[in-house]
Amino acid sequence: MSRARHVDVEPLIREMYSKLFALPQEKILAIVYVIATLAIALLDYLWTEDLYVFPRIFVASVFYLALIYLVFHVLSPNPMGFERLLGVADxxxxxxxxxxxxxxxxxxxxxxxxxxxxxxxxxxxxxxWGNLFLSQIIAILIGIATSMISSSGDLIIILKRSFLTSLVSTLVMTAFVLFIELIGKRNGVKTFKLGRGFIKTWIFDDTKDLENVLEENSIKKDIKI
Incomplete structure (x- = not known):
């Protein structure tokens, strides 16, 4: 007579999700960021023929990464490790x-x-982390600040163009977010809130958001006898 065996599949599921959200090695992420920085500097040099663009762009990219560290680590309720910060930057x-x-x-x-x-x-x-308006402001400020550092032209013109570019880029992505949220709402699901819950659960081992979403979407019935 065969006996049923209880198999704990949670470790396997966690391993699968950890692989799903895994990033390339830190060295690879760093190389990608350096290549992106060099590409920006080279494009700028081809136009300006000014060798000083290389140290200037390097400083700008370091500053950009530092701001990401500030936002996603120092000021974050769930601080990211350096590898994930590089992933965000890339x-x-x-x-x-x-x-x-x-x-x-x-x-x-x-x-x-x-x-x-x-x-x-x-x-x-x-x-x-959610918070639509705050996320917009932070993203725009990072874009403007780094653009100002990376260029040596007329600061007023750079400020205006950087602001407009950052604003348009952020608004386009905001429209995308709202569109996805609208589709989810029609199906009774808070799309980004649910996704945020899964990400926080598997990356930061923080189940609070996921539990809240599941509770909100659960159907409660009172049974009277």
């Missing part, structure tokens, strides 16, 4: 560097790459 900046390579024949103001990344920074900050 994911925010690298796609816009690639886009700017194709835009370069039409737009030579390479410092706007940092301003353009505000949209992605907003999205990541909102996914992890």
């Amino acid at each position: 994911f925010s900046l690298a796609p816009y560097v690639i886009i700017w390579i194709f835009l370069y024949p039409f737009e030579k103001s390479v410092y706007l790459v940092y301003a353009s990344s505000s949209g992605m920074l907003f999205l990541l900050r909102y996914i992890f």
Whole structure:
């Protein structure tokens, strides 16, 4: 007579999710960030022919990473490790560097790459911590501040263009967020809140948000006999 065996699958599930959310090794993330920085500097140099763009862009990228550290680690309720901070920096900046390579024949103001990344920074900050308006403000400020450091032109013009670029980038991503939220709402699900709960559970081992979402979406019935 065979006996039923109880198998604890939770460790297996956690391992699968840890692999799902795993990032490349820290060295690879650092290399990607350095390559993105060099690409920005090279594009700027091709236009200005000023060798000082290399140290200036390097300082800007270090400053950019420092601001990400401030937002996602120091001021965060669930501080991220350095590897994940590099992942945020790469994911925010690298796609816009690639886009700017194709835009370069039409737009030579390479410092706007940092301003353009505000949209992605907003999205990541909102996914992890919520608070739409605060995430917008933080992302825009990071984009503007880094753009100002990375350029040596007229500060007023740089400020105006950086602000407009950061604002447009953030608003476009905000529209995307609201669209996804609307679709989820029609199906009775708070999309980003649910996703945030899963991410916090598996990355930070913080189950509070996930439990709240599941409780909100649970159906409670009173049974009278």
